[in-house]
Amino acid sequence: MAEKVGVYVCHCGSNIAGMVDVEDVARWAGENLPDVAVARDYKFMCSSLGQAMIEEDIKKHGLTRVVVAACSPHLHEKTFRRVCENANLNPYLCQMTNIREHCSWVSVDRAKATVKAKAMVAAAVERVKKQQPLEPMSVQVNPATLVVGGGIAGLQATLELADAGYPVYLVERRPSIGGHMAQFDKTFPTLDCSACILTPKMSEVGQHPNVTMFTYSELEEVSGSVGHFKVKIHKKARYVDEAKCTGCGICVEKCPRKVIDDDFESGLGYRKAIYTPFPQAVPRIPVIDTTSCIWFERGKCRACEKLCPTGAVAFDQKDEHIELDVGNIIIATGWELFDCRRLPQYGYGRLANVFTNMEFERMCNAAGPTGGKIVLRDGKTEPKSVAIIHCVGSRDVNTNEHCSAVCCMAALKFGHLVMEKTSAEVYSFYIDMRTNQKSYEEFYQRLLEEGMHFVRGRVAEVTDAARKPEEEGKLIVQVEDTLVGKQRRIPVDMVVLMAALEPQRDAKELGIKCGISCSMAGWYTERHPKLDPVATMTDGVFVAGTCQGPKDIPASVAQGAAAAARVMGMITKGAVMIEPVVASITEELCSGCRICNNLCPYNAIEYDEEKGVSRVITSMCKGCGTCVAACPAGAITGAHFTNDQILSEIRGALWDAHASAAAPAQAQAPAAAQTASGS
Amino acid sequence: MNPTPSTPTPSTASSASGKPKLALYWAASCGGCEIAVLAINEKILDVAAAFDIVFWPCVMDGKVRDIERMPDGGIDVCLFNGGIRTSEQEYMAQLLRRKSKVLVAFGSCAHEGCIPGLANLSSREEIFQAVYGNGQSTENPQELRPQVQTHTPEGEILLPYFYDTLRTLDQTVPVDYYLPGCPPEAENIWKAIEAIVSGKLPPRGTVLGPTTTVCDECPRKRSEKKIQQFKRTWQTVPDEETCLLEQGLVCCGIATRAGCGALCPRVNSPCIGCHGPNVDVPDFGARMMTALSSVLDANTPEEIERILTEGIPDPVGVFYRFSLAASLLRRSRLRKKEVGPGGNGGNGANQPTGSPAVEKASAARR
Numbered sequence A: 001m002a003e004k005v006g007v008y009v010c011h012c013g014s015n016i017a018g019m020v021d022v023e024d025v026a027r028w029a030g031e032n033l034p035d036v037a038v039a040r041d042y043k044f045m046c047s048s049l050g051q052a053m054i055e056e057d058i059k060k061h062g063l064t065r066v067v068v069a070a071c072s073p074h075l076h077e078k079t080f081r082r083v084c085e086n087a088n089l090n091p092y093l094c095q096m097t098n099i100r101e102h103c104s105w106v107s108v109d110r111a112k113a114t115v116k117a118k119a120m121v122a123a124a125v126e127r128v129k130k131q132q133p134l135e136p137m138s139v140q141v142n143p144a145t146l147v148v149g150g151g152i153a154g155l156q157a158t159l160e161l162a163d164a165g166y167p168v169y170l171v172e173r174r175p176s177i178g179g180h181m182a183q184f185d186k187t188f189p190t191l192d193c194s195a196c197i198l199t200p201k202m203s204e205v206g207q208h209p210n211v212t213m214f215t216y217s218e219l220e221e222v223s224g225s226v227g228h229f230k231v232k233i234h235k236k237a238r239y240v241d242e243a244k245c246t247g248c249g250i251c252v253e254k255c256p257r258k259v260i261d262d263d264f265e266s267g268l269g270y271r272k273a274i275y276t277p278f279p280q281a282v283p284r285i286p287v288i289d290t291t292s293c294i295w296f297e298r299g300k301c302r303a304c305e306k307l308c309p310t311g312a313v314a315f316d317q318k319d320e321h322i323e324l325d326v327g328n329i330i331i332a333t334g335w336e337l338f339d340c341r342r343l344p345q346y347g348y349g350r351l352a353n354v355f356t357n358m359e360f361e362r363m364c365n366a367a368g369p370t371g372g373k374i375v376l377r378d379g380k381t382e383p384k385s386v387a388i389i390h391c392v393g394s395r396d397v398n399t400n401e402h403c404s405a406v407c408c409m410a411a412l413k414f415g416h417l418v419m420e421k422t423s424a425e426v427y428s429f430y431i432d433m434r435t436n437q438k439s440y441e442e443f444y445q446r447l448l449e450e451g452m453h454f455v456r457g458r459v460a461e462v463t464d465a466a467r468k469p470e471e472e473g474k475l476i477v478q479v480e481d482t483l484v485g486k487q488r489r490i491p492v493d494m495v496v497l498m499a500a501l502e503p504q505r506d507a508k509e510l511g512i513k514c515g516i517s518c519s520m521a522g523w524y525t526e527r528h529p530k531l532d533p534v535a536t537m538t539d540g541v542f543v544a545g546t547c548q549g550p551k552d553i554p555a556s557v558a559q560g561a562a563a564a565a566r567v568m569g570m571i572t573k574g575a576v577m578i579e580p581v582v583a584s585i586t587e588e589l590c591s592g593c594r595i596c597n598n599l600c601p602y603n604a605i606e607y608d609e610e611k612g613v614s615r616v617i618t619s620m621c622k623g624c625g626t627c628v629a630a631c632p633a634g635a636i637t638g639a640h641f642t643n644d645q646i647l648s649e650i651r652g653a654l655w656d657a658h659a660s661a662a663a664p665a666q667a668q669a670p671a672a673a674q675t676a677s678g679s
Numbered sequence B: 001m002n003p004t005p006s007t008p009t010p011s012t013a014s015s016a017s018g019k020p021k022l023a024l025y026w027a028a029s030c031g032g033c034e035i036a037v038l039a040i041n042e043k044i045l046d047v048a049a050a051f052d053i054v055f056w057p058c059v060m061d062g063k064v065r066d067i068e069r070m071p072d073g074g075i076d077v078c079l080f081n082g083g084i085r086t087s088e089q090e091y092m093a094q095l096l097r098r099k100s101k102v103l104v105a106f107g108s109c110a111h112e113g114c115i116p117g118l119a120n121l122s123s124r125e126e127i128f129q130a131v132y133g134n135g136q137s138t139e140n141p142q143e144l145r146p147q148v149q150t151h152t153p154e155g156e157i158l159l160p161y162f163y164d165t166l167r168t169l170d171q172t173v174p175v176d177y178y179l180p181g182c183p184p185e186a187e188n189i190w191k192a193i194e195a196i197v198s199g200k201l202p203p204r205g206t207v208l209g210p211t212t213t214v215c216d217e218c219p220r221k222r223s224e225k226k227i228q229q230f231k232r233t234w235q236t237v238p239d240e241e242t243c244l245l246e247q248g249l250v251c252c253g254i255a256t257r258a259g260c261g262a263l264c265p266r267v268n269s270p271c272i273g274c275h276g277p278n279v280d281v282p283d284f285g286a287r288m289m290t291a292l293s294s295v296l297d298a299n300t301p302e303e304i305e306r307i308l309t310e311g312i313p314d315p316v317g318v319f320y321r322f323s324l325a326a327s328l329l330r331r332s333r334l335r336k337k338e339v340g341p342g343g344n345g346g347n348g349a350n351q352p353t354g355s356p357a358v359e360k361a362s363a364a365r366r
Ligand SMILES: Cc1cc2nc3c(=O)[nH]c(=O)nc-3n(C[C@H](O)[C@H](O)[C@H](O)COP(=O)(O)OP(=O)(O)OC[C@H]3O[C@@H](n4cnc5c(N)ncnc54)[C@H](O)[C@@H]3O)c2cc1C
Pocket: A148, A149, A150, A151, A152, A153, A154, A171, A172, A173, A174, A177, A178, A179, A180, A181, A184, A186, A187, A188, A189, A217, A218, A219, A332, A333, A334, A335, A336, A357, A358, A361, A406, A410, A413, A501, A504, A506, A510, A544, A545, A546, A547, A551, A552, A553, A554, A556
C-alpha cells in the first residue's frame, strides 16, 4: 500500500520565509513528490494552531507519514512526535528536516536556498516512507546515586539526596572529602571562616546513614544507561584498616619520614609518609604514601604498624575494585590550579617570594604551615609591600582564554587579609575588575576604602634586576598602567599570582567513561548553556560545580543542589522511557569476526563465545551507530537509520540530478558492431 | 568463438530429448569459471545427463543464430560468466536473457565485475593506450587502434565496440541468481545445479550462498581487534592459529560472503574477497574501510595516515579488487569528452536489476 505523506513547511516568522520561498516549496512538494497527500506552509508550525493543523490532517486524510520542514530536531522533534502520537500515529513515522539552520540561515541567494529546501524536503519524504514504527522501552530507575568528587558541589548534592532518603555513593580521589574549600582560610565576600562552614557538612556526610563514602578512590568503569548504570570503583589501598583505625594519629606522630606536602599545603608545609591531609579530614583515617614510606622504599621501619594501638596498619592491604548499581551519576570533580611555571616572566619557582594564590591561602590559614602569619619564603620576615597579579593563565590566548571568574574576588580577599594581618601596602594589578555577584561590588568598594592600590594593566614582568637604588633587594613589577598611559616599575617584597582555574587534567577521560563531552578547554558540556545547565547529553549523568566551568562557592552549591533535584525527579518518576533508536545484530548474518567488540562507547556489545556471535545489550545501547558503520558483514542494523532509509534519503536529496539523469537514453554502440563475431 | 557451420542446431537436439536446456556463456572474464564448471569432475556427466547443453562456446561448437532462432524462454538455465565490456557481450547478455527462463550471473565477473572491473579506474582511451600504445612490449609507431569497422579489398571487417565502463551482468539485464566466487567452488556449483534441477530455488535476486562472512568458516582464534600496523603478505609469515587480521594482514574475510570454507585463511593467506559482500551490503569496499578504520589503534591523524599509507598502498586494489564495477561509485570519474557510447560511468545501467543491493546502489546513484 502506498504511504500517504503530509508535508508541513514552516515560515518560522521570517527566519525561514525570509530566505526560502516556503509557499513554493510546499506547493511543489504537493504537486511533484510521489505519495505526498497533503502539503502546507504555515507561519509557526510549532504553535498550537500549527500542531492542531497537522493533527487534524492526520485524522482527516489518514496520513501514514509526516514530514516537518522547519528548525532543528533538537528543538522540536519532540513536539511533532507528540502531535503524531496524539493523532494515533507512531511518533517515529515523523521526520523533521532542518531548513532553518541547514538552509535559510546559511544561504544568501533566495532562489538557490529554495531549490535546496526542496531537495531537503524530497529527501525527508523518501526517507519517511521507509521509516518503521518503534516503541520506546521503559526502565526502572535505581534510587541509588553515584556522586564523583567530594568538593563543596559534590557534598551538597550528596546531602540533598541523602537527606531526602536516597542512598548515595560518594567517590573522592583524595584521602579526605572537602575539595579546595578545605584549604581556604576565609571566604569572600563575607569573610567567614571556610572551615567553620565546610567541616559541619563534611562530618554530616561522613556520618550520614544513607551515604557510603569511597575516599582515595576513583571511578574506573561505567556501563549501562539512565536508571540502571553499573559502575566500578577503584579503591586504592590505604594500608590502614578502616574498620580498626580510631583516628588517634599516633602512627602519624611516630612516622619518621617527613616530606613536603605539595597537595593540601601547596608545597608550603610538610606531612608524614603516613598522613591525614588536615586535622578535620573526613574520614580521619590516615593513608600511607607508598612513594615516600621508608618500608616501601627500603623494606625497613614499620614504626606505624608497631605503635598503632589497635593494630590497624595493614601493609598487606590490596587495591579493591567494587561494583555498584546506580540509577544516576553526578559528576562534581572541580578544578585544578594553573601551573605558574608556564609563564616564566612572572618568576614563579625562580624568584623565592613569588607565591601562587593557593600557597597564599594556606599561608593565611591559622591551621596552615605558617600558623596564619603572612611571611616571606624565609618563614619569618613580614612583607612591607605585596603585589597581587590577576589573570595569571586566564584571559590569555597563550594559556587559557576563559576568565577564571573568582580570582578578582579572591585577590580582594587577599588584599583585605594582608592589611588586616600586616601593615604592608597592597597593590592589585588587574585587567578588568569582575565583581558581579551579590555583595561583590560592595566588597570592592570596601577594599578601595581600606586603601588597597589598584593598577590597571597586564603585568609584563616580575624581576629582581634592580635599576635604581630603591629597587635593590626587591621584586619589581613592570606594568603599563593603562589608566595613566605609562610604564611603571613598582618594587615590592612579595608577589601573589592569581593562577587560573583549569579543568581537571583527566576530565576528558572521565567524561568518556560516563559518555559526556568537554569543551575544547576541558570543562564539561551541559545539555543547554542557559536552560539546562546541570544535565548533560547523556541521560542520567549530571554535572555540578566547577567541573562545568569556573564559578564561586555559592554557584557550585546551587548546582550541586540542582543536580540532586534533577536526580530526585527521576527517582520519584520511578521509570524512564528509553529511545528505541538502538542497534541490533542479526545472528544469522554475524560471523563473529569481533570487529565490533570493543568499539561501543557504552560497552553495550558482548561476544557469545559459544555461538560465535556478538550481541547488543539493548538497554545499554544509545544508538550512536558506531558499530553499525563498522560491521563488515552488515549484520548490525541501527533502528531508524537503516541502509534503506539512508539510501532513500540520499536518493531524495538528489531528486533533480535524478530527474536529469533519467532522461538520456542509453547510448547505443554502432549497430554494425553488435554481433560482429556472432555469425 | 568461431563456430563452424557443421554443428547440429541445439534446438533440434533438445526438443528430441525433452530434458531441460542449459546454456553457458563467457563474456569479459579470464576463463577460470569455465574451468570451474569442469572441476565438478565426474559430476559433469550427471549435468550432461540431466540437461541438454544447447550452447557452450568454450567447449562445443554452437551458433548465435541458432540461439536467435529459439523461442523466447526456450533455454531453461543459462550460466553466464564475465562482465560486460563490449557491444557484443551486451548483445549476448540481452539475447541470452530473452531466451532463458533462469539467468545466473556465474562467478565474480558477472556478479560484481571482478578484476576486469578494476579497469573502470581508466577510460577506454587509457586502456587502449596501455595495450596498443605505450605498453612495454608494444611496438606501434603508427598508433593503430582497433576499429569497429574496417574496409579491406576482401570486404568489411567488424569488431565489437569497446565501452569505457565495464558493467556487471545485472547492470545490463535483469539477473535471477548469482553464484559468487572467483571462480565459484565446484561444490557450490553442484549445489546450485541441484537446486535448479529440483526446483528448490530461493526468491529471484538471491545470491546463492550463506548469509554470513568468511570468518564464520575460519578456524582461526580471534579476539577483540586493535591494529597498529598493516603488513603486506611478503613482509611476514603469520602464525597459523591467530586471526590474520589481528596479525596485521588485511584479511577481507570479515566482509566477504562465506561459502568457500575459508579456503585462503586455511592456507595461511588472507582472504581477498572474491565472494563479494554479504547479503544487503551495497558496497563491499566501504564495509571493509569502515571496519578497518574502526579498529585502528591510533590517536592522531598523522599516525592514522602513516598506518594506512604504509600498509595499504593500493586501497582500491585491496578493497575493491572484485567489486569496483558493482560499487556505489562504479568507476572513477570520466572527463566529459571521454564519455563514449554505453560508457557513461555509473549511469550506464539501462536496466532495472535483480539484486536488491545493487538496485539500491543504482537508485542511490540516480
Ligand atoms: C585562590 C582561590 C580562592 C578562592 N576563594 C573563594 C572564596 O573565598 N569564595 C568562593 O565562593 N569561592 C572561592 N574560590 C572558588 C572555589 O574554590 C570553588 O568555587 C569551589 O572550590 C568549587 O567547588 P567544587 O566542588 O566544584 O570543586 P573542588 O573544590 O575542586 O572539589 C572537587 C573534588 O573532586 C575531587 N576529584 C577530582 N577529580 C576526581 C575524580 N576523577 N574522581 C574522584 N574525585 C575527584 C577532588 O579531589 C576534589 O576533592 C576560590 C578559588 C581560588 C583559586
